[in-house]
Amino acid sequence: MWDYSEKVLDHYRNPRNVGKIDNADLIGEAGSLACGDSLKLYLKLDGDKIIDAKFQTFGCGSAVASSSILTEMIIGKTLDEAKKITNKDIAEELGGLPQEKMHCSVMGHEALEDALKKYYGDSIDDDLPQDTADKIVCTCFNVTENQIWEAIKVNNLKTVEEVTNYTKAGGACGRCKSTIKDIIDTYWKGAPKREDVHLTATQKILKISKVIEQQISPELQKDGGDIEFIDLDGNKVKVKLTGMCQGCKNSRMTIKTFVESILKEKVDSNLEVVQE
Ligand code: FES
Numbered sequence: 001m002w003d004y005s006e007k008v009l010d011h012y013r014n015p016r017n018v019g020k021i022d023n024a025d026l027i028g029e030a031g032s033l034a035c036g037d038s039l040k041l042y043l044k045l046d047g048d049k050i051i052d053a054k055f056q057t058f059g060c061g062s063a064v065a066s067s068s069i070l071t072e073m074i075i076g077k078t079l080d081e082a083k084k085i086t087n088k089d090i091a092e093e094l095g096g097l098p099q100e101k102m103h104c105s106v107m108g109h110e111a112l113e114d115a116l117k118k119y120y121g122d123s124i125d126d127d128l129p130q131d132t133a134d135k136i137v138c139t140c141f142n143v144t145e146n147q148i149w150e151a152i153k154v155n156n157l158k159t160v161e162e163v164t165n166y167t168k169a170g171g172a173c174g175r176c177k178s179t180i181k182d183i184i185d186t187y188w189k190g191a192p193k194r195e196d197v198h199l200t201a202t203q204k205i206l207k208i209s210k211v212i213e214q215q216i217s218p219e220l221q222k223d224g225g226d227i228e229f230i231d232l233d234g235n236k237v238k239v240k241l242t243g244m245c246q247g248c249k250n251s252r253m254t255i256k257t258f259v260e261s262i263l264k265e266k267v268d269s270n271l272e273v274v275q276e
Contacts (some may be wrong), residue, residue: 004061011065016072019054024272026053028115030107030136035141035168037063037104041070041111041137048079055111062097069093069110073253083116084261085109086154098120102166106151137183138176139168148180152187156269160184196209204268205232211266212239216259221246227259230276237263251275 021042031038037059044052046230053071057063070090074082087109091097099103127177134146151157151166160180164170170177199207212229220226225245239259241251250252250274260273 001103002062002098004098006070007095008062008065008095008097011068011094012061012183015064015068016057017052017068017075018052019182020056021054026115028111028113028118030114031059031143033058037107039063039067039107039111041067041108041115043074043115045079050074050077050079050082055153059104059107060101062101065094066090066097066104066108067111070112073257074112079116079119081258082112083120085112086256086261088152088154091260093253099162099165102155103168106147106166110147136172137179138165138167139169140176143167143169143176145183148183149187152184158184158188172259200266201232207267208232208237208263208271211263212259215266218264219258220254235268235272237269237271238272238276239273 020040022046023044024042024215025045025051026043028039028041028043037057039055039057039059042052042054043050055067055071059069070085073085073090083214087102089106090108091105094105134144135140135150137143137145137148147167148163148169151163155162157163157166157250160177163180163184170180191263209229212227212271217227220241220243223240223244225243225248227242228242228243230240232238235261240246241248243252245251245254255275260271263271265275
C-alpha cells in the first residue's frame with residue numbers, strides 16, 4: 001500500500017478544475033490510454049497570463065492529484081513563470097509522492113510542456129544535447145529519449161529503476177533498459193564538465209548576484225515586488241523578498257518554482273534557495 005500525503009488524498013477525493021475549456025488558448029496532452037494513463041490540460045489566457053486551467057485525466061489517484069494541483073499552481077501565473085515548473089515542484093507541492101508514483105508528476109509536467117510548446121515552439125528546453133532527437137526509447141510506454149533525459153536532469157536520477165519510477169520506461173518487457181542505462185551514463189558522463197562544478201564560492205556568489213539582478217529582480221518588479229540576495233552558505237542561497245512579494249501567501253512557491261529553478265539552471269543545479 002502506498003503512503004500518500006494528506007494533500008494527495010485531498011486532491012484525489014476533491015479534484016479541482018476538472019473538465020474542459022471549450023475555447024482554450026492552449027491544450028497540452030501527455031501519456032496515452034494504451035499506456036494506462038493520460039492527461040489533457042486546457043489553458044485560457046489573458047495576454048501571457050493563465051487565467052484558467054482545467055484537466056481531464058484517466059489514471060490513478062496520484063495522476064488525478066498531480067493534475068489537480070498543477071492547475072492550481074499555474075492559474076494566475078504568466079507563461080514564463082509556468083514554464084519554470086518542473087515535475088519535482090508538482091510532487092513537492094503535493095507534499096511528496098511515493099517513488100513508484102513519481103511518473104504521475106512527470107505526466108503533469110509533460111502536459112504543461114506540451115501546451116507551452118504551442119506558444120514557445122520547440123525551443124522550450126535548450127538544455128538537451130543537440131543530437132538528442134525525440135525518438136521513442138520505450139515502446140511499451142511510448143517514452144521518448146527527451147523525456148528520459150529531462151527526468152534524469154530535473155530529479156537527479158542515477159539508476160534505471162529510478163527512471164522507471166519517474167517515466168514508466170522499462171516497467172514492462174524491459175527491452176529498453178540497456179538504452180535507458182546508456183542515456184543515464186551519457187548524462188552523468190557529461191555532468192562533471194558542467195561549468196558550475198568548477199565555480200569557487202566567490203565566483204558562485206558573483207554569478208548568483210548577476211542572475212538575481214539581471215533576470216529575477218526585473219520579473220518580480222513587474223508585480224511590485226523585489227528580491228535581495230543576502231548570503232551563500234554552502235549551496236544554500238539566502239534571499240529576502242521585498243515589496244509586494246514580502247509576506248505574500250505565494251512567497252514559498254515564488255522562491256521554489258521561480259527563483260530556485262532559475263538559479264539552478266543558470267548557476268548550479270545543487271543550489272537551494274531559502275528566505276531569510
Ligand atoms: S520497451 Fe520499455 S518496457 Fe518494453
